[in-house]
Amino acid sequence: MNGIDSSPIRKAFELARSIENPINLSIGQPHFPCPPNIIEAMNQAAKDGKTAYTLTGGIPELKEAMAKKYISGNGISYAHPDRILSTSGISSALFLLFNALVNPGDECLVVSPYFLMYPAMLKFYGAKLLTVDESFGPADLEKFKTNKIKLIIFSNPSNPTGKVLSKEQLHALANLAEATGAFLISDEIYELFDYDKKFYSIGKDYEKTITLTGFSKTYNMTGLRLATILAEKEVIQALTTLQQYTVVCAPSITQWAGIEALKTDMSSYIQDYKEKRDFVYDSLKDHYSLEKSGGAFYFFLKIPIQDEEFIKKAVEKKLILVPGYIFCESKNFVRLSFATEWDNLKRGMTALQELASRL
Amino acid sequence: MNGIDSSPIRKAFELARSIENPINLSIGQPHFPCPPNIIEAMNQAAKDGKTAYTLTGGIPELKEAMAKKYISGNGISYAHPDRILSTSGISSALFLLFNALVNPGDECLVVSPYFLMYPAMLKFYGAKLLTVDESFGPADLEKFKTNKIKLIIFSNPSNPTGKVLSKEQLHALANLAEATGAFLISDEIYELFDYDKKFYSIGKDYEKTITLTGFSKTYNMTGLRLATILAEKEVIQALTTLQQYTVVCAPSITQWAGIEALKTDMSSYIQDYKEKRDFVYDSLKDHYSLEKSGGAFYFFLKIPIQDEEFIKKAVEKKLILVPGYIFCESKNFVRLSFATEWDNLKRGMTALQELASRL
CATH class of the missing domain: 3.90.1150.10 (Aspartate Aminotransferase, domain 1)
Structure with a gap:
């Protein structure tokens, strides 16, 4: 600790x-x-008695709404409810991922500067950290191709720099993931805060991407704890099992709030x-x-x-x-x-x- | 996995x-x-804009209310907000505890039959499982006194048997914890479901107990995700750090609901x-x-x-x-x-x- x-x-x-x-x-x-319409939807769910455990992976209605959002909002054509898990915020998503994937000694590549939780938790689970500066070009990744990398993670847009990675950079990261067999984790919690319309979901082009989408920042729901993970079915299944034995499910009423959030301009x-x-x-x-x-x-x-x-x-x-x-x-x-x-x-x-x- | x-x-x-x-x-x-008064309190908190992160350890109002509950309801005189952490349900509490405390190879004693999450997660974190049947007497614990036990865990009243451990049994477990240096974890999520008034919080007599208290079962708030941990200050501090990097905080509005729940007959x-x-x-x-x-x-x-x-x-x-x-x-x-x-x-x-x- x-x-x-x-x-x-x-x-x-x-x-x-x-x-x-x-x-x-x-x-x-x-x-x-x-926004008040989100609060109202949440309160209505509570009044309707939706206070019990949901399915571990999340309510089907939210997963369906998210699949549509990934397809139309992010251009990720293969998005499907079976590939989606709802979690108690991105931090819970990260914990599930790191806890399920990282074994002591595993090399993990983090784009730097990084969200402070990445290296903290990766080290906690025994990972060896590799970093590359966010200004990297494809050539800068060559040297990692001989490494046995377990995962690559970045936030895009970035906390703390506000950097939006270019399509070329994202493709280079995807190529590295493919070459090394690493899991590619794209943390897109700030996706809507994209001032020059340059944000790009790498999941659109690289189907093995693990895409993290948060509700906290976009709708100021940080205390309500909701995010989703989009990933290959096998990854989602493993994470769902782990969630069942840790956080159990994202808060029920928050999931209903999430559906309304997606309709909010x-x-x-x-x-x-x-x-x-x-x-x-x-x-x-x-x-x-x-x-x-x-x-x-x-x-x-x-x-x-x-x-x-x-x-x-x-x-x-x-x-x-x-x-x-x-x-x-x-x-x-x-x-x-x-x-x-x-x-x-x-x-x-x-x-x-x-x-x-x-x- | x-x-x-x-x-x-x-x-x-x-x-x-x-x-x-x-x-x-x-x-x-x-x-x-x-109960509807709990729903109302939660909805009011949402309307009042309490949708942002809370302090990692929980809102002070809930911790104060829980300290009072531990003192008057459980007879735990040393209970204090500084010794309390609010979490996203007992499962999250267990994850924090196991993840923070258990290293591969650690011996952990579980009273059997057990809540299935205990051995599943303990094994996941590499623990070696020891079990003792819930019908044990003090003499049955003698053989464990030479073990180096990391933690002892039981649910009281028990899921799946409904067994309420006797004061004598609880004291024997506390003695074993003291003798071996093990953490004693008393999962009291079913405490109110005590039909013959035989339930006893071992934390009352053994100050190093880690007492887990859930709102889920008592008030049917399983989907709202709320529980508290009462433990020594140093334990709470370590768990709080881990929570900050995993689940961040229990859902904000659920914590407000918890305060109202404590007032509910x-x-x-x-x-x-x-x-x-x-x-x-x-x-x-x-x-x-x-x-x-x-x-x-x-x-x-x-x-x-x-x-x-x-x-x-x-x-x-x-x-x-x-x-x-x-x-x-x-x-x-x-x-x-x-x-x-x-x-x-x-x-x-x-x-x-x-x-x-x-x-």
């Missing part, structure tokens, strides 16, 4: 509670409420975040070296001093960020979330501009 | 769907609906089950060799032929039961659940009487 370090995010959370009127840009979830929320993305980029591009985020709701900001020190200085301005070292090997980044109100975001950009001029 | 056999319960479920008007006595959850439901327990015993005692169930809502029926064969004959009478071999080493038992309507139960007893006279 000791290899797991989650203290920086907890620290940010505690800081935000201790500061009066903080500028909290550390939050990894949307600032808008879960989120474009105005996404447009708002796109404007915020642009605003952050325009505010910081002359002060910091940074890549324009393409998705999710994060910027991964390069900073001229060590992250922990930078964060201390930011706190003096009531600004709360997450240090980059928990997402990659470098200590020269901080993660900034623009999932917040305009007021807050404007105050944050002013604080960051002042900080840059002082350093 | 291949060591896990859940097919008999799945088979029972499928059978029940394929038979017209079946007598289904295989169900492991209450037949009454979740379930005595009329329990009284109904007590009458059903008596009815089953009176109906079968002259036809089968059976122990009177003291708790939960099961009888573990000794049968004169092999369980799978018995179950086939029962199905001819539309009666659905669960074979005993998944709960113990013997093939001469079936599990019968009396969590059902009176009509159904009466039909079931008639069928079982007829079966006995034929065998």
